[in-house]
Amino acid sequence: xxxxRTALLRCFAVYLLTCIASASTFFKPFNVSYDHRAIxxxxxxxxxxxxxxxxxxxxxxxxxxxxxxxxxxxADVIQTYVFWSEHEPVRGQYNFEGKNDLIKFVKLVGSYxxxxxxxxxxxxxxxxxxxxxxxxxx
Numbered sequence: 001x002x003x004x005r006t007a008l009l010r011c012f013a014v015y016l017l018t019c020i021a022s023a024s025t026f027f028k029p030f031n032v033s034y035d036h037r038a039i040x041x042x043x044x045x046x047x048x049x050x051x052x053x054x055x056x057x058x059x060x061x062x063x064x065x066x067x068x069x070x071x072x073x074x075a076d077v078i079q080t081y082v083f084w085s086e087h088e089p090v091r092g093q094y095n096f097e098g099k100n101d102l103i104k105f106v107k108l109v110g111s112y113x114x115x116x117x118x119x120x121x122x123x124x125x126x127x128x129x130x131x132x133x134x135x136x137x138x
Contacts, residue, residue: 050117051075055105056086060098063105067112078109079117 031042038045051070058066070078086100096102109116 046076048076048115049074050077050079052079054083055080055102056083056099058099060101060104063108067109067114071112071114075114077115077117080105080119082118082120 033040035045038047040046051073053063053066053070055063067078082102083100087096087102088094106116106118
């Protein structure tokens with residue numbers, strides 16, 4: 001049981017990365033390092049400001065406005081969990097449509113020129129079951 005869920009999460013991560021790689025107009029490679037004081041992206045020291053957006057807690061029609069307001073407010077990064085209990089409400093039955101269209105959300109974040117901090121499992125937070133290994137996508 002645990003192995004099959006782990007394998008499923010790995011397959012999902014590979015699928016997601018493949019979809020994002022196909023959106024190369026939004027996500028270009030970066031040279032990222034750290035100098036014990038700050039993160040360095042393409043030779044420039046950066047302090048990144050993150051905004052948390054929980055995509056299934058809003059409708060896809062609301063996402064552009066929420067992302068735009070986050071960017072206008074100074075965010076460089078959109079952080080979100082993968083709400084696995086939303087994507088697999090019943091074991092073996094998956095839902096990535098409507099408010100659960102994670103690929104659409106990821107591509108939309110990229111279209112605004114923002115970084116994405118995606119937390120993909122197994123926990124989201126105290127009030128939500130399933131959700132969040134750390135994964136950064138630049």
